[in-house]
Amino acid sequence: MKRTVQLSFLSLLLFGALSAHAGQVGSRLENTPVKTLTISGTVGSEGKTLVSDKANRVWKVANADALAATEGRHVVVRARVNADVNEITISVVRLQEVRTTAKLDDGAFRR
Numbered sequence: 001m002k003r004t005v006q007l008s009f010l011s012l013l014l015f016g017a018l019s020a021h022a023g024q025v026g027s028r029l030e031n032t033p034v035k036t037l038t039i040s041g042t043v044g045s046e047g048k049t050l051v052s053d054k055a056n057r058v059w060k061v062a063n064a065d066a067l068a069a070t071e072g073r074h075v076v077v078r079a080r081v082n083a084d085v086n087e088i089t090i091s092v093v094r095l096q097e098v099r100t101t102a103k104l105d106d107g108a109f110r111r
């Protein structure tokens with residue numbers, strides 16, 4: 001009798017500890033840092049990567065079909081960023097205009 005009470009008490013503690021640990025693991029997965037940023041850079045091959053202008057960071061694109069038509073071009077994207085795995089999910093794509101002429105209001109032209 002005493003032994004069954006001890007076993008039931010130990011099993012109760014064990015199941016309680018396991019359920020508390022499972023709750024912590026689930027909350028850690030839900031709190032993965034995902035935020036929306038604007039990133040400018042060059043699209044890699046087949047739209048699967050984006051090399052940012054700042055620090056040449058390479059981002060893996062989760063929805064590569066969004067960038068498929070812009071291979072090798074300079075773009076500005078608004079995307080949800082998961083920095084833990086260097087992955088972005090793109091929501092807005094804008095082609096960046098390449099300037100081929102000088103800006104006349106630039107400081108080099110002033111006197």
